[in-house]
Amino acid sequence: MESRRTLTRPLGLAAAAATAALVLSSCSAGTGTDAGATAGEDTAIEDLKIIVPADPGGGWDQTGRALANDLEQNDLISSSQVVNVGGAGGTNGLASLATEQDPNTLMVMGYVMVGAVETNDSPNRIEDTTPIARLTEEPLVVVVPAESEYQDINDLVEDIEANGQDVSITGGSAGGVDHILAGMMLKNAGISADNLNYIPYSGGGESLAALLGNKVSAGISGVGEYAEQVKAGELRALAVSGAEAAPQIPDTPTLTEQGVDIELTNWRGVVAPGSIDGAQAEALTELVTDLQETEMWQETLETNAWADAFLAGDEFESFLTEDIENVNAILTEIGLLD
DSSP, X not given: OOOOOOOOOGGGHHHHHHHHHHHHHHHHHHHOHHHHHHHHHHHOXXXXXXXXXXXXXXXXXXXXXXXXXXXXXXXXXXXXXXXXXXXXGGHHHHHHHHXXXXXXXXXXXXXXXXXXXXXXXXXXXXXXXXXXXXXXXXXXXXXXXXXXXXXXXXXXXXXXXXXGGGSEEEESSTTSHHHHHHHHHHHHTTOOGXXXXXXXXXXXXXXXXXXXXXXXXXXXXXXXHHHHHHHTTXXXXXXXXXXXXXXXXXXXXXXXXGTOOOOOEEEEEEEEOTTOOHHHHHHXXXXXXXXXXXXXXXXXXXXXXXXXXXXXXXXXXXXXXXXXXXXXXXXXXXTSOO
């Protein structure tokens, strides 16, 4: 496995952004409003491409389409194009972003991709993208088919201890946050990672179909992806992974309330191509920041029960650097990496 790299914005982006700001300021001051308007138009974003590195139906897809809708409805852009590039925990989408020529492009990503890059040994790295903003976070939920014999999280864990890989857990792509939570639950119980039979899917719709068809023993995903089926009685929620109950399924206990000493939340954000310059990065960051401040986006967060976890620019870059290091350590600790 390759050594860890520090996340640095490509092409000296931080310095480039500062230089661009100085150039724009000088042009405006030296040549009047026409020059300033022209400079602004060079980085104005009318049309936006949003890459969703997953199949339709999951949390990344929900986030990307909500982002596109709210940007348009708030007249922050004229139009948007959402493109799904599924597979390999988002690393197929990451490869697509690496060759993207349109600077007005955002890719939805998050905790899942951080782990998938490591477990898939991806040649394309998050470190090679341009960090724009962290948007949301939400807890995970562990669910089982309604007919399951498991009544709480300890029933599931005890059955894995007794029967090993005869017990299957589905979720998102290998190495992602769902897979990590499954591994952490086994480690917490002193069960070898070899006992984990994890069945990954690239889209939330596929894992849901496997659960509803009783093809797997249990499933893990973001609360928002399974909440409606839980409320309809089609799935039973055993536990949520946050510090407190999730508002969509408030009667579901947390892992810690059931003696499982784990708290884990899934975050999502957006990055841009690594080839863009400082002014283009600043324009995208301002666009997403403007959206975050709208009433509509705050309503979208509330509707989906996504916590507002907004970080932009340098703060998001620092967060990413630390998260990549932490996820790598966790994957190694729970046996998903050598």
